[in-house]
Amino acid sequence: MRKPSSLLRLHPVDQMKPTHPQTLRYLCGKVIRPVARSYTSHALRPTIRRGYIPRTTRFSTYSQLKMSDADYAAFLDKANQDPNExxxxxxxxxxxxxxxxxxxxxxxxxxxxxxxxxxxxxxxDEPFVGVALAWDEAGKGLPDEVEFARLIQHPDPENADVELQDPVDWDSNGDYKDIIEAVRKAGKGNDVRVYVVPKGGVRTEYWLVTTEGKGKGAKLVGVKALSVES
Structure with a gap:
């Protein structure tokens, strides 16, 4: 009579032979591979902390700028300097x-x-200003146009374009009769003349003058005023 399979005895060699020869290798592979994969991926992945700003390198197009208050003030002063200084x-x-x-x-x-x-x-509506300049009239009375330009220290007497006018022509409307009379009184009867001196653009000066005294001790006296005619 045949014994049931559960009662069969195995050969000693069969008892030592593993049922699955690659079980240990298989189990080790299942455990080691995921750990290695996880370790490798974490090692290569850069860790970025929240709020962290990486430093710039020498290859970066941006550079860090640190400047004290004194350096910044000096920078502003230099920037505001006149380029022609x-x-x-x-x-x-x-x-x-x-x-x-x-x-x-x-x-x-x-x-x-x-x-x-x-x-x-x-x-x-400029005010009249007093005139009193030393003038060696040498017996000829009032100066000519160029002499007058030199007397008032015009920068270019030869090209000052000074013009002469008679007081009556200058005050054709009679607005300045009292001024003309005061100048005549100062000159004690000497000639009175108006020198018209351009100042550029719409600006012109009128010099109403006469001579006081004779020779080297004489003076050119009177008044002058600026006219602006637009």
């Missing part, structure tokens, strides 16, 4: 002419006139 600048020509010598005294008739705050009527 350090170079010679052309001398500027003053457009103000000389009207009085230092220490020169105006005639009393002119002083009394100026106290009334007289103005020349134009677009600007």
């Amino acid at each position: 350090g170079y010679a600048k052309p001398a500027s020509k003053s457009n103000e002419f000389k009207a009085q010598d230092d220490g020169a005294e105006l005639p009393k008739a002119i002083q009394a006139l100026l106290e009334q705050d007289k103005v020349y009527i134009s677009d600007a």
Whole structure:
């Protein structure tokens, strides 16, 4: 009678032979491969912390700029410097002419006139200013156009384009009769003349003057005013 299979005894060799020869290799592979894969992926993946800003390298198009308050102020000062600083600048020509010598005294008739705050009527209504300049008239009276330009220290006397006018023609409407009379009084009967001096554009100066005294001790006295006619 045949014994049941459960009661069959195995051969000793069969007992030592594993049922699955690759079980250990298979199990090790299942465990080691995922760990290695996980380790490799984490090692190669860059770790970026929240709020972290990477430093720029020498190959970056941006550079870090650290500047103190003093350095920044110096930078601003340098940026605001005149680009022409350090170079010679052309001398500027003053457009103000000389009207009085230092220490020169105006005639009393002119002083009394100026106290009334007289103005020349134009677009600007400029006040009259006293004139008192040393003038060696050498017996010829009033200076000519070029001599007058030199006397008031015009920068280019030869090309000053000074013109002469008679006081009556200058004051054709009779607006400045009292001024003309005061100048005549200061000159004690000497000739009175108007010198018209252009100042560029719409600006012109009118010099109403006469001579006081004779020879080297004479003076050119009177008043002047700026006219602006647009």
